[in-house]
Amino acid sequence: MLIIYDGACPFCSAYTKHVRLLQSAGPVELLNARNTDTRIAHYRDLGYDFDEGMLVVLHDQIYAGADAIHVLALHTSGINFFNRVHALIFSSARFAKYIYPFLKFGRRITLLIRRTPLFKNS
Numbered sequence: 001m002l003i004i005y006d007g008a009c010p011f012c013s014a015y016t017k018h019v020r021l022l023q024s025a026g027p028v029e030l031l032n033a034r035n036t037d038t039r040i041a042h043y044r045d046l047g048y049d050f051d052e053g054m055l056v057v058l059h060d061q062i063y064a065g066a067d068a069i070h071v072l073a074l075h076t077s078g079i080n081f082f083n084r085v086h087a088l089i090f091s092s093a094r095f096a097k098y099i100y101p102f103l104k105f106g107r108r109i110t111l112l113i114r115r116t117p118l119f120k121n122s
Helices: 010-018 038-045 066-074 081-090 093-113
Strands: 002-005 029-032 055-058 061-064
Touching (some): 061 066
Parallel strands (some): 002 029
Antiparallel strands (some): 002 055
C-alpha cells in the first residue's frame, strides 16, 4: 500500500503517523507529496490533484480523497482509540464523502495560516 499525503499539513502528517493498518494491506509506504519522487509527477500526470486530497494505491487501484480515507478505514487495525474511532467514522463511504470536504477546508486554512503554498501555487 502506498499512501501519498501532504507532508506540510500537520493534520495529514499526524494522521499518517497514527493510522495502523491490518497486515492484509501489505507493507505500507508513506510518501510526502511535496517530495521530488518521480511517482508524485506520475500521479499528477494521471490527473490527481494533491490539493483535493490524499491518494492510496492498493493492489493497483488508486483511491483519492474521501475514497482514500474510506479504504484506509476498512483496513484499520483498531489497535488503539484513534484507529477505532477512525474506522467507526470513515468505514461508511457516504459519511466519508460528506465529511472529507471539511477536512480539506481545515487543511487549507492551516496551510494559509502557516503561509505554506498549495500545490497549485508551488
